Amino acid sequence: MPRKRKRKTRRVQYEPHLVVAKILDNDFLRTLVYVVYTAKIPVGSGAIAREISKLLGRKYDHAYVSTYLRQLEKWGVVRPYRDPNNGRLLWWRADSRAAEMLAEEISKQEMKKLLEAIE
DSSP states (O other), rough: OOOOOOOOOOOOOOOOOHHHHHHHHHHHHHHHHHHHOOOOOOHHHHHHHHHHHHTTSSOOHHHHHHHHHHHHTTTTEEEEEEEETOOEEEEEEESHHHHHHHHHHHHHHHHHHHHHHHH
């Protein structure tokens, strides 16, 4: 019986400050991270796509959003979870330095918007 070959995976460490800069420079990625980080519970790609479509005023498909969520997973920004009820993937913020930096930046932007609305 032939031996099953293990797939080689390439593990790359992404610099947190470069990941944060790349996300904040891109409107779509910034909005995607904002939606995931401000959700109260882990959310599916379909719900994320609907929310991004509302915020950016353009229709986005859940498959398109899922592709970018996988990229953010590689960068250590979000984590997938399996829904125990139906087995679908749900997304939530990751426990990494890049995720902490992004959460801090999002809260700064929220505070800035709030202060601008008050003035």
